[in-house]
Amino acid sequence: GKVTLKTSVPDAVLSAANMLKGFGWQAGQPWLVEVKVPQSLDWAKSGLDHSESVADWAKMGVRARSGALPSPGLSASLLLPQGRKGPAFLAFDNFRVLFHWNKSFVYVTTVGYFATRMEGAPRFDPGHPDPQLSLEDMKALQRKLA
Template identity: 40%
Template sequence: MSILGPIITCICLLSASGAPALGAESSFAVWLDELRTEAISSGISPETVEAALTDIEEPLPRVIELDRTQPESTQTLEDYVADRVNEKRIVNGSRMLSRYPTWLGRVERKYGVRRRFIVALWGIESSYGEHAGGYPVIRSLVTLAHDGRRSAYFRRELLDALRILDAGHISLKDLKGSWAGAMGQCQFMPSSFLRYAVDADGDGRIDIWSSVPDVLASTANYLARVGWQDGLTWGRPVLVPERFDLNLTGLEKSLPLRGWQALGVRRQNGKALPRRDLDASLILPEGPGGPAYLVYANFRALLAWNRSKAFAVAVGTLSDRLAAQQEKGKPSSRR
């Protein structure tokens, strides 16, 4: 047996056990140097690249850990929605609707997105700015871009984050967000920021971290650009009869509401479906026997924001609760 055999076996065992294999640190440094070259060649200034990447010596293990345990894949739909559509978030959402009527009105008129959906997204994403994330965005994205799971996607996001820095929208020390690189009160990924974020308050920069007008307008602009239909809701929970034909379910299938009515689908309280000329899809996010929803085109717009059906249901549910709170707060017309 060659003397190299035990050495190679030892190195492989170290790698498999989770300890860094020989040369891991140097390979990360080489990878980072290649990234610097790519960023500069794409038009990002060398000063921005060096300032952002110089002090990064290794990936963040906690970011990798969180990437493997996302709540959309570890919680039931019921628990996911209950955790996010709670009393505190409903009360605070109602306060936001009352606190910013002028800006919400402007944004609503300009983009054709009703305020309750804008505020619901704001609430689900960051609890109205209270929890926008404290991770350093550049280092988080470096970690995910270097990791093998979705490296190409996160590498593009990292380059876009460097472009945001280069444009002067925010300083490096203030560029904080989620472990996945989602930024600001509306939790835009860098590519979404470059496509959809807007300077609503007219101060010359786009600030989704501390400018509420920019947050509200950017959220509405995103939805409008991905196909939001004004005057339409997102969907509704429904009751499905026993022995229902499951071949009719799924986002790729749709029927008019009257068709679902004829098949025995009813509102959650057992009443008839609305008499509107609308097409809807029936989804069973957790399969037969689980919760059922009839969803409209705006549900698909929410999926463009976040591909998780649980996320879209949570946003829609919170928007419904906010609408109910607003209705309760209106003065009675009775004398």
């Protein structure tokens, strides 16, 4: 039949899945796993521009917050969206596929997080991130930048 993305949820979902597959999505592979990170970690190793094998992350003391880490041979990046005192995640190749689809770090992290919650993962541990700017401080900063 005819594909109707605007009016058919199944058509829209299947089209999105087909697009992700075209970008390199690997079915059955992880995309985002919440982890606990030792305070002694070299924080320069965090970020999407740096990857290590799961085995190497484990040697550095990185542990899954719930359950076990994925396959030791997989490559992953350590994400610290709120800094080293906030939640921590290992991001895998499928995370990068989502990022290829939508270049918003917040969007992709949120999609990955909600997908893991739908699979039964617990709520992420918010940790104790440093306080963020208040609304008034942000407005003042933006006035100075303008």
